[in-house]
Amino acid sequence: MPRGASPKREHEYKELEHQFKQEGRYPGREEEVAARIVNKQRAEAGETKQPPGRTGTGHRRRNTTRRNKPS
Numbered sequence: 001m002p003r004g005a006s007p008k009r010e011h012e013y014k015e016l017e018h019q020f021k022q023e024g025r026y027p028g029r030e031e032e033v034a035a036r037i038v039n040k041q042r043a044e045a046g047e048t049k050q051p052p053g054r055t056g057t058g059h060r061r062r063n064t065t066r067r068n069k070p071s
Helices: 007-023 030-044
Strands: none
């Protein structure tokens, strides 16, 4: 968890990690997935320095379908 995360978020992170291990989900990546989920929740709640709504990586393009021009 990043520095400055509240005890509530720390608890959520540990619960998610434990739950994933019990269910066998995300083998070997439980910590990473739990951290990503909690970090996304923190960003959406405005608990981070990054402005809300900027939760993605920004590398995806939208509406990039190429259309054939009429000849």
